[in-house]
Amino acid sequence: MYARMLVLRFPKEIVDKPIVTNLVRNYNLSFNILKAQIFPRKEGLMVMELRGNRRDYERGLQYLKDIGVIVESIAQGIRRDEEKCYQCGACTAVCPTGALYIKRPEMEVLFDSERCSACELCVKTCPSRAMIVLFDQKMTLEDDDPRHQA
CATH class of the missing domain: 3.30.70.260 (ACT domain)
Incomplete structure (x- = not known):
């Protein structure tokens, strides 16, 4: 499959x-x-x-x-802003697919975008707002663009 x-x-x-x-x-x-x-x-x-x-x-x-x-x-739709992320690990606790996980023993938070299901739980949980949903931003920008109005 x-x-x-x-x-x-x-x-x-x-x-x-x-x-x-x-x-x-x-x-x-x-x-x-x-x-x-x-x-x-x-x-x-x-x-x-x-x-x-x-x-x-x-x-x-x-x-x-x-x-x-x-x-x-x-x-292509989910990104992590590495400059904003301060490796607290809060996102790893809510990620249902394991796309966000802690690499041990370094204690580094890693993001495997291929495993991401775009549930957006990390976006809501991240205290530094390092997780970004790009396809939502594109849709919002297109909705506000008068060229896309019916």
Whole structure:
């Protein structure tokens, strides 16, 4: 079983289409939606885990790109500001996937963005606000941009 965490951006022209249903029906993939913001007649953003056999996954990903969905790895959407982080470890206590963990014996907090599920618990917990959710910022900026208004 092949699985990846993805950020999908839907342009306004296809936001009302049954895209996820087609992934299941036509490409034999399963999914877990972690977060979704869909704006009718505007645009949409979905954070999901997509899984299936490798061949079906690749074909499903190509389908998404062919219809105009922008596909990003979740690793592109979550960042840690190393200058703000003071290695307190609070984030490691709430991270359900182990993407944030303490390297011992150095006691250094490490972030494995490939394991991140974008739950955003670390963002709420971090006292120094070192964890940044970039796809939320992009969506907010696009929503405020008059060029993106219907």
